[in-house]
Amino acid sequence: MFEYTGAYDYPPFRPPNEANSALIRITRGCPWNKCEFCFMYKHIKFEIKPLEEAKEDVEKARQIYGKARSIFLGDSDNLVHKELPEIVGYIRETFPEVERVTTYARAKTILNKKMDFLIAVRKAGLDRLHLGLESGDAEVLERLCKGATPENMIDAGRKAKKAGFQVSFYVISGAGGKDRWREHAVNSAKVLNKAEPDFIRLRTLTIQHGTPLKEKQKRGEFVVTPPLERLKEVKLFIEDLNLKDCFLASDHLTNYLWAGDSIIYRGVAGELPGDKKRMLETLDRAIEFVGSTDLEVKDSNQLYEEGFLTAL
Ligand code: SF4
DSSP: OOOOOSOOOOOSOOOGGGTTSEEEESEESOSSOOOTTOOTTTTSOOEEOOHHHHHHHHHHHHHHHOSOSEEEEESSOGGGOTTHHHHHHHHHHHSTTOOEEEEEEOHHHHHHSOHHHHHHHHHHTOOEEEEEEEOSOHHHHHHTTOSOOHHHHHHHHHHHHHTTOEEEEEEEETTTTTTSHHHHHHHHHHHHHHHOOSEEEEEEOOOOTTSHHHHHHHTTSOOOOOHHHHHHHHHHHHHHOOOSSEEEEOOSGGGOEEETTEEEEOOOOEEETTTHHHHHHHHHHHHHHHHHOSSOEEOHHHHHHTTSOOOO
C-alpha cells in the first residue's frame, strides 16, 4: 500500500464550484499559455505527468481527501494526456463512491482528438469539461489571442456533448472592452445557442498585473467596460440566449459591483429558460440604480487596483 508522506502536487486553480472537490493534477500548466488576459500558468512550464506519477498522486489524494464525492483534475488541458482514459479509470477504482469527475479542456484540443479517444475518456468516468469560451465574437477572441474561432468553440462544444460529456462554458463579461461590448454579448449568445452547453459560467474581466492585456490597457489600447455598460452587456447576452436546458452561474466575486461600503450587485444565476425573466429583472434594477446613483460604483478592476481583491 502506498504511504502518503506529506508532499502533494496541488493544482493551483480550480473552478469555483469545485471548492469541495478532491484535486488531482494530471498535467502542469497550459500548452497554449498565450491568452492575453490570463495570468494562471504564465510561469509554469507545461508538463504531462507520466502515468505512474499520476497514479501515485491518485493514491495520495485518496489518503488526503478520503471518500470524495467530486474530483477535479488540473491543470488547464488534460485531454492532451494520451493515457487519460487509464488515469480516469484508476481514479474511479480508487474512489469508488465518487459522483463526479471533471476537468478543464481547450476547444482546439477537443477538435484535435479522435472521437474514439473522447468516448474512451468519458466511458472511463470523466463527466464534465470546463471550457473557456471567453467570447463568441471573432474579433474579441483574436484580440485576446485565444487561439480559437467562434466556429471552433461551437464544434468543440458539440463534439464534447456527442462524446457524452457535460459541457460548461466560461464567458468573460467585459471581454469586448468599452468599444465592443454589444458584439461580445450578441455573438457569445449566438455561439452558446449553437453549442448548447449544460452550464454557462460568467466571470468579469479583471485585468491583472503581469498580463499582456494590462500592458495594452496602460497604452490605452484596451479600455475596461464600465459597470453600467457591463450590466447592459450581460442583459443583452441573456436576452439573446435561446437555450432549453442550461444553468447559468455567476459564481465568482469578480461579477460583484460595489457602491460606498455596500455590494449592490452579485451577478445573476438560474435555469434557462425558466429563470430568464427573473434574471433580466434583477439586471434592470441594477442598471437603474447604477445609472442614477451619485455614489461611485466600483467593479472588480477598481477593487483589484486598490488592493482589496487579490485571489482571483
Ligand atoms: S485562458 Fe486557458 S487556454 Fe488561455 S492561457 Fe489561460 S489556461 Fe491557457
